[in-house]
Amino acid sequence: xxxxxxxxxxxxxxxxxxxxxxxxxxxxxxxxxxxxxxxxxxxxxxxxxxxxxxxxxxxxxxxxxxxxxxxxxxxxxxxxxxxxxxxxxxxxxxxxxxxxxx
Amino acid sequence: xxxxxxxxxxxxxxxxxxxxxxxxxxxxxxxxxxxxxxxxxxxxxxxxxxxxxxxxxxxxxxxxxxxxxxxxxxxxxxxxxxxxxxxxxxxxxxxxxxxxxx
DNA sequence: CGTGTAAGGAATTCTGACACG
DNA sequence: CGTGTAAGGAATTCTGACACG
Numbered sequence: 485x486x487x488x489x490x491x492x493x494x495x496x497x498x499x500x501x502x503x504x505x506x507x508x509x510x511x512x513x514x515x516x517x518x519x520x521x522x523x524x525x526x527x528x529x530x531x532x533x534x535x536x537x538x539x540x541x542x543x544x545x546x547x548x549x550x551x552x553x554x555x556x557x558x559x560x561x562x563x564x565x566x567x568x569x570x571x572x573x574x575x576x577x578x579x580x581x582x583x584x585x586x
Numbered sequence: 587x588x589x590x591x592x593x594x595x596x597x598x599x600x601x602x603x604x605x606x607x608x609x610x611x612x613x614x615x616x617x618x619x620x621x622x623x624x625x626x627x628x629x630x631x632x633x634x635x636x637x638x639x640x641x642x643x644x645x646x647x648x649x650x651x652x653x654x655x656x657x658x659x660x661x662x663x664x665x666x667x668x669x670x671x672x673x674x675x676x677x678x679x680x681x682x683x684x685x686x687x688x
Numbered sequence: 689c690g691t692g693t694a695a696g697g698a699a700t701t702c703t704g705a706c707a708c709g
Numbered sequence: 710c711g712t713g714t715a716a717g718g719a720a721t722t723c724t725g726a727c728a729c730g
Contacts, residue, residue, distance in 0.1 A: 499720095
């Protein structure tokens with residue numbers, strides 16, 4: 485498992501996430517309700533989060549504190565995600581054109 | 587938090603560790619009893635492990651399967667840890683002698 | 689809208705012990 | 710020695726709801 489995976493692997497319960505983010509469990513579950521965060525679930529339904537999720541939650545809560553509504557935050561996130569996709573797509577085209585090396 | 591920290595931060599419950607290592611919780615607790623693994627505990631006493639702990643558990647269980655006794659594994663681990671310390675000490679001396687740069 | 693809280697149930701984890709080989 | 714298991718309790722997490730502003 486490489487470093488990226490350590491960051492993205494969803495392994496923490498909500499208790500630890502609450503400790504790490506300093507957010508109440510209520511807030512964490514609410515941001516999920518608003519689709520701002522997507523933990524995985526065990527078969528029995530308990531939520532599991534990654535370090536990446538923790539960082540995201542902290543960013544989200546900062547914006548909420550600033551008065552931004554969750555709906556707006558969601559929109560911003562979609563934009564960023566689209567920008568990332570375009571970037572990857574572009575890189576893919578470059579690779580296809582010039583060939584991929586190393 | 588840097589990559590090293592993602593690896594060393596103790597954040598996973600025993601259930602997830604059991605899933606990741608494919609070891610029973612019984613085995614995981616037993617290796618702790620034998621001091622081969624040292625999870626942190628929440629205030630209420632539930633165990634929390636790091637990705638590093640997961641890797642260590644897998645290594646330990648491989649040795650146990652080969653027939654090595656936990657006591658022997660513990661001895662091996664002490665040796666390695668001492669070797670690491672000597673290495674660090676030595677590097678410290680080199681740095682002190684030649685000066686530390688970048 | 690974002691968040692607190694009380695409610696009841698289900699699932700998790702803990703310890704100490706007995707069993708087996 | 711290493712591991713399974715049943716036992717009972719304690720702590721965790723879950724959902725849906727009501728409250729407030």
